[in-house]
Every structure is written in C-alpha cells, then in structure tokens.
Amino acid sequence: MTNGFKYDTNWCVITGAPSSGKTSVIDELSKRGYPIQTEVARELIEECLRHGMTLAEIRGTEYVQEMQRKILRFKLAREAALDEKKLVFADRGTPDSIVYFKLAGVDAKQAIDASRTYHYRAVFMLDRLPLVKDGVRTESDEQAEKIGAQIASAYTALGYDLIAVPVLPVPDRVDFILEKLAMPKHKE
Secondary structure, eight states: OOTTOSEEOOEEEEEESTTSSHHHHHHHHHHTTOOEEOOHHHHHHHHHHHTTOOHHHHTSHHHHHHHHHHHHHHHHHHHHHSOTTSOEEEESOTTHHHHHHHHTTOOTHHHHHHTTSEEOSEEEEEOOOOOOOOSSOOOOHHHHHHHHHHHHHHHHHTTOOEEEEOSOOHHHHHHHHHHHTTOOSSOO
16 A cells, blocks of 8 residues: 555556647557556547537536546546556546546545545656647636646645656657656557
C-alpha cells in the first residue's frame, strides 16, 4: 500500500485539459503495441448521442450529475478488471472524476475516495494544444485552461508527481513518454 492507496499498479495515465491530445497519444501507443484503456467519458457521451440525445441534454443539469457518477462506475469497473502488474496506458485516470464531479455540482467525496484505490505508476500531463471543438467537446479555451489546472491539482493533492509532456508531434510525445518510463519505442 502506497500513500494511502489500496493497490500499487504498473498503469500509466495520460491526462490533461480538454484538447491536449490525449486520445491521439493513446492511439499512437496502441499502434506501437502497448495496451491501452480508452476514455470512458467520451465513449458514454458518444453512446448517448447514438441513442438520440443531444449534447445539450447530456450536459444539462438534469443528466450531467448522473452521467458523472456513471463515468466513475465504469472507470472503476475497468480498473478492477485490469492486472495491476501489467503495463497499461489509460486515457484519463480516476482522479479526473474529482474535477468533473465538482464541475457538475456533485459532492466529490466519492471520486476522491475512489481515486485512492489504485496508485498509478506514472501520470503524464499533456500540455494543451489549440482548442478543437468536436461532437463531444464543448468547453471554451478559458474553461479548458481552468479544467487542466484543476486536473493537475487533483493529482498532486493525491501525492502524484506529474510528468509534463510538451507540445510536440504525436510520435514525439509518445517517444518522450516511453523514454521517461525507460520503455522501447515499440513494444516487442
């Protein structure tokens, strides 16, 4: 047990503000043969959109709180199914939920407690890229900046030393991450 966490893991988190390139980095890691976990929130939002909900409905006050709780439940279920000893790169970690709970007006205690279950090997905080709106992302540039700062604070409050990943082309960002972990550029 490390610093109040129940389990140590070999998992690495790729996190950052909206539009920081997390999904592109995760996709590149996967192409190089590394095991990944995709972002739960994006998957659930896209599923809701496929079932006819609008983004305004999903992000509306009536639904957003339950959506954040559902994201946390799914994230915890995914983590529980992983082997703690195996290297896995995750698009966002459980502590990201602390920030999104607060933004949704939900008491963050459940997310804080859940974030103390698994201790990640490393947390990589991607520097922001220019904001690109898509079918899921709705934040303004200012909101994205604040969210990024809050995410960094949530992880550091739990005792993580964040590894800042500078803005570089995606392959170079992945090389940077793998070098920090002393891992080969392609999984053998």
